[in-house]
Amino acid sequence: MIQTINFLKPNRDNIKNYSIIGSFLVLVSLIDVISNAFLKINLTSFLPGSLTTLFPLIIGLIGLNMMRIDYSGNKTLDLLNKNINTNNFNALLTLLILFSIIKALPQSLSWMILDATISGDSKDACTGTGACWTYIKVWFRRFMYGMYPNEFHWRINTAFILVIALGFVGYFMKENLKKYLALYYVIIYPVIAYLVIYYLISGGSFGLQWVETGAWGGLSLTFIVSFFCLIFCFPLGMIFALGRRSNLPAIKYISICYIEFWRGVPLITVLFMSSVMFPMFLPEDFFMDKLVRVIIAITLFEAAYCAEVIRGGLQSLPRGQYDAAKSLGMGYWKMHIFVILPQALKLVIPGIANTFLALVKDTPLIFVVGLAELAGMLALAKTNPKWLGFAMEGYIFASIVFWIICYAMSKYSYNLEAKYKTER
């Protein structure tokens, strides 16, 4: 069969006719599969049994074979040949993947959209064969705010808007205050954000009712945990990265021990320790909220990863940069603040983005100590006797939410990379 296909080889003179016939054949094979999948019509029912199934594959292969040429001058055709049609085997894979996607589309479409239910407000509304989005709709507030009382949700919203607004202060800072930018983001901003979240979301003063952290949950808890961990683990990681490269043995070995310890233990044990073991070591009258302990635990854990990423950036700078800074009379801190770190941090943006994404996706682990953020709420909701059997919808919803958050973060990191690109 290969022989006969090879007989259909085009050359540069007749490629035009060959590519037209070839694309026509591929089109026929696609139409056959599409009509089969979507309309349930078998166009080739006149063919005997197994040949009907193989028909689109054979036709498609012949078509792609007729279009295959080393160089045609036609941009689209060359791109096609270079990427998905380099030889018969790759052409076969291309067709198989394409057909599988087409075959899978009608089912998933009908499950997710066409046969899905979104109306009503109880499980009884979901009678169709498709997804039950009513479940997401009914539980939406829980997924967003956890067990936080409904009438106080405005407090969470206000707190978040305030914290985000404060985050933009840096953009509007006056030129002569710009040098305090790092100070603002590393120290002042987290403190203000903490106070805002404490007084608004926890309440307890200003006439706001106290809501204990055990009731917090859902996506808002994901945000709170991620926010504080991100904002603290970066400067901490920076300190340990510098510490590991220090000439002072004490600082160097403390940093190495810290990094190797936290990188060596699984996050889940760290969380257990923070919530179960840690309080045992504290004096009895000393109380630290579980959420705070968890945030500290994740921060310390991720700081070790940040430290190693940043150290990679520090090491990739040529020695000449250090020499030049020193020769101008700069001491350790000036050299690092003005010369080394600005360059190193720019280099590690992709690595840091990676660590941060992993951190956000690690937050569901706090469920093991009884804090139910988005994925935790899902786990609670799916075991609710009134709503058994909708785990799938819940997890699809959570995947989409997490994907949006993470994609936004990675987009932002690309922007940062482009913004700080000065050389070349």
Next chain:
Amino acid sequence: MSDPIIKIQNMNKWFGDFQVLKNINLEVEANKKIVVCGPSGSGKSTLIRCINRLEEHQEGDIIVDGNELSEKTKDIEKIRAEVGMVFQQFNLFPHLSILDNCTLAPIWVKKMPKKEAQELALDQLKKVQIDDQANKFPGQLSGGQQQRCAIARALCMQPKIMLFDEPTSALDPEMIKEVLDAMVSLAKGGMTMIVVTHEMGFAKEVADEVIFMDEGMIIEKADTKEFFANPKSDRTKLFLSQIL
């Protein structure tokens, strides 16, 4: 005659087991121009890197402008601020514009007001004829322009001594001249200079003394004319015959 501004006595330096500098004795008076030459691996660069303590020596004394360099030296930054250095690979800060490269150290090390530092920087950039490039980034400049910027950057600290570590070795032949011109005019302005270079034309034109090094030792140290006209050691003669 005044005290020498740089005084090196019986200095030895090792990299691990390997002795790179052997019993170096050198005195440089203010306003003198010294050219250091020799084959690669002879310790020339290490020698001048020791003068602002980018490398640490193990034995002997180095005294720069009255300050002894050792582990006990507390204000090594202050001494380095007095000693400008130009590197083979330019080592400009790629994340800063040319102007910011020149003003960074004066502002943060010498606490100079920003305006004053910028005027000084533009003045120095003008002297090396790249003041029109002040707002570009190092990556946008040619090698020769970058090296001239590096010279201007070092001069912005108003140093007493300038060290040049093979400043033209990484440049295209066409660009060597523009950098050498800048160095010649600096020399004529009376700066104390120690230059590691293979540019013998430059040595003949500006150097007061030439030092020839090989295998970590100073083989010959003589007045420029004497050095080229009447070299004493055979090693020097061999080197000169190959390079000239």
